[in-house]
Amino acid sequence: MAERILDVKNLKINFHTYAGDVKAIRDVSFHLNKGETLAIVGESGSGKSVTTKSLMGLLANNAEVIGGSIMYHDEDILKKSEKQMQNIRGKEIAMIFQDPMTSLDPTMKIGQQIAEPLMKHKKVEKKKAWAQALDILKLVGISNAEERIKDYPHQFSGGQRQRIVIAIALVCYPEILIADEPTTALDVTIQAQILQLMKELQAKIETSIIFITHDLGVVAGMADRVAVMYAGQIVEYGTVDEIFYNPQHPYTWGLLNSMPTLTSTKLEAIPGTPPDLLDPPKGDPFAARNPYAMKIDVEQQPPFFKVSETHYAATWLLHPDAPKVTPPEEIVRRHQLFAKMTHQSV
Template identity: 85%
Template sequence: MGERILDVKNLEIDFHTYAGEVKAIRNVSFHLDKGETLAIVGESGSGKSVTTKSLMGLLANNARVKGGEILFHGTDLLKKTEKEMQSVRGKDIAMIFQDPMTSLDPTMKIGMQIAEPLIKHKHMEKKKALAQALEILKLVGIKDAEKRINDYPHQFSGGQRQRIVIAIALVCYPEILIADEPTTALDVTIQAQILDLMKELQAKIETSIIFITHDLGVVAGMADRVAVMYAGQIIEYGTVDEIFYNPQHPYTWGLLNSMPTLDSTKLEAIPGTPPDLLDPPKGDAFAARNPYAMKIDAEKQPPFFKVSETHYAATWLLHPDAPKITPPDEIVRRRKLFAEMQAKKVD
């Protein structure tokens, strides 16, 4: 790929609670190249949102970064003051949140909400900023944009509001766009439109996207690379083809297995629940839910084993001495479905 613009190294984040220290993010490392889309996937509570909020300096008051670096063009964002981060947020790194209604100010016309980042970050005069807001409103596909620029958020549908939130995030042409489950609240048809729109805009303004989701089906059509998170750690990462065609971690198998498909009405849930991060297990965090777990899984955390130059997985099953386990039949069947999705993507 191209130039590396973001490098997260050994990130550790704890949350201070009445019950004790929750070890929410445990030694997380990943990178992002210019113009690519990295998907971070995993169940709720796996640490996806906390990781990306730390990039923006938007962690809760009870969160503490215990270690690591977040290098944006070689500069550690964790060393910046709140005032310095304010000039990064929205201008260099922008975020689309899950629920557009909580991101939009109900008392302000949407044109002004889109123009605000331009006035703040680019010191643009109001008239010029509103003209640019109108352009991006058209770009994100709001019909009759000239009239609607003076409307308030409640006058738009859910899908339109999400388009407006995307317009606000993209108006300064940020280098990195973080999309935190941006289509969760939308129906499937609108969801597909929003995802297509994001890909289209990405090509136009050359932004890099970090896409957070629990839905692997969305990932197939969106991402270049995928990082799978579980219990505050990345446990497998690779290109989108590698994660779908050749998944190595039993948790990734479980996620793929729980994807709904057109020809299968039966959904396989992963049995059990994630571990308590007040006291994380000393071995593989997935061991208690892993039908293929070995004795070593309970005792020692697996390192990353190299599958290819771009594909790594942290599972003892990849150790040369481990028994050879083949993925469940369902995973093999889903590979065919993924191939079909990829074919549509090319069309």
């Protein structure tokens, strides 16, 4: 059985605003196993980044954790002081942020920025820290690293800056790496290179990754398991094959239907907008956008229904008494492909 290194249970986070309390995270639970990649996917505003920032103790001043726990090495991160969190950040849990330019200090040489975590967390002297910074700069694929280690962020391209941000995050060999949409600002070719680099580095240093994205296409070659988030809740989770080929939640259907494939002839947008989390709906938060919604969806939140030992979805369509519906054509094709794959592997 895989070793569980992070366990988030019933996490609830509100943001206090002039208009009232925004219920941003509403009873979220998930875990992370050693050496695996867990992808958290969903539209902008679904709560992905807020969830992961809570793991780092980096929530905004107007945020309040009103319930739940984040267990790391049998200790609740939420109960740690800021000083204790400073010893964890960068050393044991590191984060790659979305925009590499705003993640780097424009006034500091990149060698200094990579060496700094080593000097702070590992108490490595400056000369040795710079030598290790040079090693990891080569590891992330920066050419002429010996000369470039003394350059400033503006002297690098976007893809190179993202590699430097990855180097800073990995220099202390953290147990957990949180990648918050690390390829959003990059073109497709550079995206593929960065994703391949992360996979290679993960294998070398045996770190566990939480990968945040709104792009399911990125997830396919990156993740072991996937959690689908909507309106501050996880609505479906399973292995990457289960989510891609046997999705059960209409929201997951919508995300997959809006993703280009080699066989798709047209892309379908999910109609409508996410609910206002100042006043979340009492039923299924996706009900207003769900063409398969039933009366109970408006009245009651669905529980998680078990699809397999590793696959769960919070949709009333999985209730034994629910009417049978035909998913979109692309989803039916995926179901058929999944059935064929599982039949062949038996």
